[in-house]
Amino acid sequence: MVAALRMQQNQMMTPNPYKTALAQFDRAVKYLDYDDSIIEFMRYPRREFTVNFPVRRDDGRVEMFTGYRVHHSTILGPSKGGIRYDLHVNMDEVRALAMWMSWKCSLVGLPYGGAKGGVIVDPTKLSQRELENLTRRYASELIPLISPHADIPAPDMGTNPQMMAWFMDTYSMTVGYSVPAIVTGKPISVGGSEGRTVSTGRGVVINMVEALKRSGVNDFSQIRVVVQGFGNVGSNAAAYAHELGFKVVAVSDVYGGIYNPNGLDIPSLLEHQTINRRVQGFAGSDVVTNEELLLLPCDVLLPCAMEGQLTERNATQVQARLVVEGANGPTDPEADDIFHDRGIQVVPDILANSGGVIVSYFEWIQDLQSFFWDEAEVFRQLDRILVRGYDLTMRTAEEYRVDMRTAAQIAAIKRVADALKTRGFYP
Helix, strand or coil: CHHHHHHHHHHHHCCCHHHHHHHHHHHHHCCCCCCHHHHHHHHCCCEEEEEEEEEECCCCCEEEEEEEEEECCCCCCCEEEEEEEECCCCHHHHHHHHHHHHHHHHHCCCCCEEEEEEEECCHHHCCHHHHHHHHHHHHHHHCCCCECCCEEEEECCCCCHHHHHHHHHHHHHHHCCCCHHHCCCCCHHHCCCCCCCCHHHHHHHHHHHHHHHHCCCCCCCCCEEEEECCCHHHHHHHHHHHHCCCEEEEEEECCEEEECCCCCCHHHHHHHHHHHCCCCCCCCCEEECHHHHCCCCCCEEEECCCCCCECCCCHHHCCCCEEECCCCCCECHHHHHHHHHHCCEEECHHHHCCHHHHHHHHHHHHHHHCCCCCHHHHHHHHHHHHHHHHHHHHHHHHHHCCCHHHHHHHHHHHHHHHHHHHHCCCC
16 A cells, blocks of 8 residues: 555656657747647547557466557658556656657658557566566457567566567467567567667767767766666666776666766676666665666766656756766656756757667567678767767757757758658548
8 A cells, every 4th residue: 555655646746748749849839830730639639549458477367457559650651669567657657768769760761650659567566487478468459459560569667678579479360470570679589689688778878978068078087977877778778888998977766776986887787787776785786776876976877767857946956067878768848948948968869879779670670681790880870870869959049049858859850850741641
């Protein structure tokens, strides 16, 4: 009862992500001259799917779970987006993430629309067999919506490559032949791509480097970086930043954070986390909370955890001069305004964390062609597309005299709107 009450209070304190997504959209479209019908069309998800399904637990009980899948847009191509397993999953969160995925794919020039899915579950409370049962049943429920040319899921928070392999196998067994291109983020042994696991975190750092270089910083050895979230995105961002010579001074996970103003040894920390399942307890570091970590003295802040972390309550105390969003929607509109007034640059999520979907696109292409690339080629193409997206965002910011988030949204929305205008409304 106490845990449930705490969860309800946390949800009340966290900004509604869909309201944030719509507020960002409304800010951007004010600068665009399109017919009201086109603007209104893009505000709405194309379709929303809710399913309640049974899963057999190890003790023989059958438990009901609720899952979602939202397709925001299919104007530029099939919808694309991850699947998360988390107790906080709800329809508004999935709607927001699907909309952000539409703009993310559009901004970096991928032939996709946005989608997102999720199941209300704590995956840490299920055994491996139960997770397989849940994933396979959820996949079977989505079969009316998904295909390699209609909707291509991927892993997200709480899901992993093994789950995508189960997902792919379930779809393949249903249609009667192997279909690797039905999902991305799979293990390499079943059609996954080199570099996919590290791609989102690596892309965050590529954007960070681009922002620093354009502000005249070329010596990274004294640049202090704080990373909130040490899952797939945050840990890989921290590792790549450390490799490039940055001083990563603080990181955190769901249990809390650690801080060392002289820098953390990230390779050793990764070993510590593997053994202890948390970052706290790492030798030579001080304990901080996730809230305190956001306000530590640093040059760059990488929020790589959940949406709604930077708000009007804490934005005035952030000490970083550059924020690069590894998570989706970590900054609400009020915090955006505060950062703009304080001269803090924000590289927005739809650009900063697009590395994952870019390499997912590469995986999809490789699966469709049955022709696979090496890691060097994957990273070369990733860097090229991210720098191109950064250039487009900066040109748009200068043209419209707006901040980077609004510029990224303007550029992305324009591509979708132009395609919609050309295609027209059916029938």
